[in-house]
Amino acid sequence: MNSLPKNNLYIKISLLLLFMVQAMSTFAQNIEKVPWKRINEQPDTWYESEEAIRIAENMLLHQKDIGGWYKNIDMSVQLSEEEKSRLRKDKSSNMGATLDNDAGFIQIAFLSKTYRETKDPRFSQAVFKALDYMMDAQYENGGWPQYYPIREGYYEHITFNDGAMIQVMQLLRNVADGKKTYDFVDADRKQRAQKAIEKGLEIILRTQIKVDGTLTAWCAQYDKDDLSPAKARAYELPSISGSESVGIVRYLMAIENPEPKVVQAIESAIAWFEVVKLEGIKLVQKEDETLPRGYDRIVVKDETAGPLWARFYEIGTNRPMFVGRDSVVRYALHEIEHERRVGYSYLGPYAKELLESDYPEWKRRMGD
CATH class of the missing domain: 1.50.10.20 (Glycosyltransferase)
Incomplete structure (x- = not known):
């Protein structure tokens, strides 16, 4: 049987060791x-x-x-x-x-x-x-x-x-x-x-918005001086937020030994979320290669779908608002431009966990 010359064997071993060191180094870097x-x-x-x-x-x-x-x-x-x-x-x-x-x-x-x-x-x-x-x-x-x-x-x-x-x-x-x-x-x-x-x-x-004497939830932004609900970007008009209000309520729920006014704020917001939830519809992504991003977002009927909430609700009517870059209020997602439909969140299950788990847990902590 022929054996490799010693120098060839050393070269092969050296190359193998070098490969192993590099592989281990790359592995370590990927972990880090x-x-x-x-x-x-x-x-x-x-x-x-x-x-x-x-x-x-x-x-x-x-x-x-x-x-x-x-x-x-x-x-x-x-x-x-x-x-x-x-x-x-x-x-x-x-x-x-x-x-x-x-x-x-x-x-x-x-x-x-x-x-x-x-x-x-x-x-x-x-x-x-x-x-x-x-x-x-x-x-x-x-x-x-x-x-x-x-x-x-x-x-x-x-x-x-x-x-x-x-x-x-x-x-x-x-x-x-x-x-x-x-x-x-x-x-x-x-x-x-x-x-x-x-x-x-x-x-x-x-700043919790009151309508006809009843507390609801919050706008996404307020005037710093008079505390009125305020406009931000062109498509973010004064409204009641079905999204940002969730984080506010969760913050309030985490307060130890809340005062009655805090409890009232929570209970009022939860009641509002129940009133304005949207049922029997689903937001879906529809593939369409003719559109700039290759898809659209549309609302379809689905009686089995879980509840959704609008990002913006009209103050006083609780109608979901859909506003494009023209700042015109519309009441259906398909009525605003495609770029906003797919580039911004107007509908979502924002308050689902809040109502189904966070609020019941908070009630148990409060002894109810």
């Missing part, structure tokens, strides 16, 4: 790489890893001098030295700092978890700065705008839209309560957070 939307869902020990620290340092670079962040940025991506330099120079550009689209909330939670594992003071200081930003952004009457510093236009409205104000209040409540992730926050900030959520609760109760 975490999607941006899941960076706050990792085991505690992961937050002291090189990857976690790299992401945290990216967040420090993106954080503006005022303490907030711009929205819609994946801060887990690798940054070049040129990009890092640009971010350092842009830190004073504060006008885009916002509470919209989870901006700040992802970063504060992540930096807090990374600080608790690494004890690196850079991360705790960034959290303190961000918390101060959020509390500074609160209006004297207790509401929060979408952008801070204040940006003129609908951005300055008190904003429940997309959960902005409720996310702030949930975060500050966790801080005030000394929840595990935020147990390193100092007593002064905890006390300030408590006062902020107390003021926020008052504005929630004051």
